[in-house]
Amino acid sequence: MQARGETLAPGIIFDSDIGRDIDTVAALSMLHALGRGRLIGVGVHYSSLDAAAFCDAVARFYGIGGGLPIGVPEEGPKLADVPMLRVPLAMKNEEGQPLLRHVIRSITDTADPTVVFRNALLTQQDKQGFAVLAAPATNFARTLQLYRAREVVTSKVRLLIMAAGSFSGTAADPRIRADIASARKLLTEWPSPVVAVGLEAGEAVPFPARSMETDFAPMPNHPLIAAYRAYRAGQNPEPAGFSSQAVLAALYAANPGAPYFTMSPPGTIDVSDDGRTRFKESSNGNHRYLIVDPAQKESITKAFIALATTRPATGRGGARN
């Protein structure tokens, strides 16, 4: 809650395709690690109770319980059995109790993501909130259609950061390709400025795999570690790191003024029929995309690790656990 006239750190709404890649799990953890009141609304792209349960478990690990409803589309894409979600949720302690607690048992334990996002933004002072998209644009585009939600987004959101697109001329980002119509709608109708984090940025500064075993050693039951181990188990050889596209978006939302970020000039991003994103520079454009300066890679990696390994103040991951 922010009292009228009080200046607090901005709240962030986060929509993700969690379950598709480990990148979004890391981003979710990092946003929770910012502390209570920063991550104010969480949605998932898939109609998946496992994805919702995992998000709820991460929230509880960070000491944020039932006050943060998880937005799940009732008729979204299905998600097949995903070890990086299933395995952490199934972990038990010596007494046979779940290591990661959650309360998602049925669809009624989740919420409509559009309502979650609209309601969350209403806790923000004008132009205070951030929206982070690490998913196809479906949920955010639908939010704009909700009765009177567009005026809420207009008044409350300072910036949309979307971990989607590609600005190096390579293949289309699957997140764009998955719902081209919604991506176009978002890019043309979303009222705030937009910063895109393209595929090439995430690949330029991968999240180091070795950090998972070394930097997280004091928190062996961290949901990110459990998810990463399950994710890694299916890969041979073990990857040296993973794309940080969503992590970069989360880091930028956490600290948009950090000196290690470089930004394109303003312009307009549009989406072609095959899902490729094209950037056209223009002085009155509302879009930019993030550029990774090779000289800043080390600083960015350190920032990833510092934030991801921030120990929760309370909750299952807290000091007393």
Next chain:
Amino acid sequence: MILTRKPLPRRTFLRGMGVAIGLPFMEVMSAPAQSPSKPPVRLMFLYYPNGMDMENWNPDYTGKLGALPRILKPLEPFRDDVLMLNNLTHNWGRVLIDGPGDHGRCCANYLTGGHVRKSDRNIYVDNPMSMDQMIASKIGNATRLPSLEIGMEDPRQSGNCDSGYSCAYTNNLAWKSPTQPMPPILDPRMLFDRLFGASADLSPAERAQRMRIRTSILDFVRESTTALAKNLGTTDRRKLEEYLGAIRSIELQLERAAKDETPVQPGMAKPAGAPADFGEHFKLITDMVTVAFQADLTRVVTFLVTREGTSRPYREIGIADGHHPLTHHGGKREQLAKVTEINAYHAANFASWVERLSGLKEGDGRLLDNLMLVYGAGLNDGNRHLHDDLPTIIVGRGGGSLRTGRRIVFRRETPFSNLHLSLMDRMGVHVDSFGDSSGRLSGLDTA
């Protein structure tokens, strides 16, 4: 040759000396050889303040209603007429960026679904009108009273009643415009007069004569009653007698109440002409609403049973502490138990009314079949001021549009305004959106 008679118009009144008594639905109002016309659906909200003890409100199952928890136990005999709804949320009741004042917000927000401006002077609710007034504006011309607003305490319409929120917010449910609440009628005698035109539009001479006579309004309409009765069959005549008997019973209650000078508690006056005892007061009000429904005087009623933040004690059940302070129990079991008892006492009084209603015939069915009595609160847990999963039940079958006898749990954060859309539909008022709605509630009329 087929003999036909002209049906008695539904809006027939017994008249005399400024009195106009509407009639209940009778067989004579249907044309012979035709199936009886379908009675109208009526909607009423009964609003209870300070939240509910949810542990003793929610059953531990969904679907078909069986044994009911402590608070709703008195409604168990009528559970087939009860539809319980869970997870309905009023986001605008929450703190958001406005700080304390949950009681002020949740009442003004309840039927408007809009943001409530924090002010004790410049009141404003961000919606053109409350849902009851929207219904009244569309179908109110079908009845003598477009809507009826009733309350049982506290006439204040200005000043600060909760952390900078005007008393206009805590003391009104109905809003005709963003800045114009519809204050509830608190004096039962005024309500009686409103229903029967018993003193409105009288000439000074008539009023003086009425005051001299000081007798039943039924005496004023005796001639028209006799004339009507001659044309009624046995069933209708018995129905008319019962109906007029109910009105006389209300008059007697009013007379007793007028002599009752007991305050609710020292320093807490009761509305003029009202009984001090909660149960008697509630019965008097609901008996009048029953007649209003029977005579189709109005189809939309809002009843602010007691106001948000009320500190009314309930000596009737041995509780001398104020309701609101008790709800901030901080987990103390003794205090919480008293909250439970108050909640259960409210429900017991409501159940008594439902019992009376369930015995009243209308058309081919029961009056209750054509009602939608929404019983609930604008807060969930009064201790923590939660605005999700607002305690809500609907009693009555909405003219067959509600499949009752069930508990439906919706998804978390489902806007309470979605219920408004669904109820407005059933009242014949169709709009695309209302307040902070995200759609209509699904499954209200399916098994």
